[in-house]
Amino acid sequence: MNREGCYRTRWRWLMLSVFVLLALGGCLLSVMQGVAAITPADVLQILWQPSARTADQIIWNIRLPRTLTGALVGANLALSGAILQAVMRNPLADPHIIGISAGAGLAGIVVLIVWPAYLFWMTPVAFVGAMAAAAVIYLLAWKDGIVPVRIILAGVAVSAFLGAIISGILIFYSDRVHGALLWMVGGLAASSWKDVTAIA
Template identity: 40%
Template sequence: MSEERRAAVPVAAPGASPDAPHPGGLERSGPTGGSRAPRPLLLAAALCLLVLLCLLSIAVGSRQIPLDQVLGALTGPHDTQVGRIVWDVRVPRTLLGVLAGSALGLAGAVMQALTRNPLADPGLLGVSAGAAFALMLAVGVMGMTSLYGYVWFAFAGALAASVVVYAVGGLGRGGQTPVKLALAGIAVTFMLESVTRGVSLVDPQVLNRYRYWASGSLAGQETTTILQVTPFLAGGAVLAVSLAPALNNLALGDDVAAALGRRLRRVRMLGALSVMLLTGAAVAVAGPIVFIGLVVPHAVRAFSGPDQRWLLPLTALLAPCLLLAADIAGRVVARPQEIDVGIVAAFLGAPFFIALIRRRRLAEL
């Protein structure tokens, strides 16, 4: 924390519970003194918005189908042409958008809390690129076709890329800073993409898969594949949410968190594990999609405050809203063709990233 914010945080009372929000920071109103919206109401509104966007994702596509036919396909037989489009294409695509969006949003929120870095995002810090690179090696070089075979490579690639980025970002004077980590992540991402492109040129089949991984897409996955990756995403999500009280303590600084009984190494290892599971599994089925984990936690923090016990569930609900909205836009604006959701998400998130870079107080959250 900056000196101004550290001085503004009262010292925790002796014997305070480590799970309790720290005084004066997590439960207070916004910086202007106005009251925030009730958090249960925010959760209910986020859930309603997610349900609405799921229905829109099923009803709207690159092919125009009357709404009554879509509703009839949802409630009627599946063997009609409209029924096959709805159940074999749009429903799996929507389900994947919900799972991948929640995973990327939670991963970004946990990374920001662990590092107190407002620019932390799986796509920006090279985690997604590492997972995609390892997947290309597993599928293209080793010939793996089963998700249970190559998803472990995604986890290993995500972890290795994270280690490299944080090592490079800590070099030089001043150690790690948000901008240095972001630059290191961008450099590692470009390096991995270049190597992956070189490997893909050797085999046309690998090239086709690389095009999918490079852009990020919710199309083309079967329901069985999505169900196979769901346990990894669920495990990472449960682990991330369970770390919320510890992440609240970390916001006070390492010394205070340790005084409150937190084992910092254990918290960071579990946080890294959750990010690895969430990012690796999401990239395995949707490809590297950037900015979802950057934009949504910041937007949620503005409405709910920094308490991770509320921020993480809200992010898990609102991140897929952004991803589904981007996917719907990509299907509509280029009819009868489609724009991959990764491209639309980058188009929406890039201005937000530039605005964060230009902020004066960017040292830490």
């Protein structure tokens, strides 16, 4: 390996180390900060030797699940973006841009608004919606083979179409818009260990 290659490798490892440290620091800060401020030493002690104190309950039942859920969601989003960019060989490829997120959002909103009693089906139905949108995009982009640029163009069109359907549903069911918008925007406030397990 030449000197330039060694320099690039060292630079990548340095950047990776810096970002890992920043991620761990952010997780620690997320567990520490809140209405009840807890010092780093107390956090480490609670994680190592949990007890029945109030601070332990706050860490184990509220802050730690919330932090791990956020970290796993971020990792999954980064992974999906990296996979799409690698497959399509285009740095613009993104689940939001090419319509996959819109398919998941439409399926989730249909469950949330039309069948609110079946909220436990929202995650698998949203996954099916994302896969259905991906299949439609693939079919629209097929013409004697697949070209990444055609997939992105078809995805933008599908994303706009599904976004219009979502807006129409929210208009017709205006009394339930608040819950739907909260679900689309997302949040970590009520995250629990069930969410961590499902995402993991």
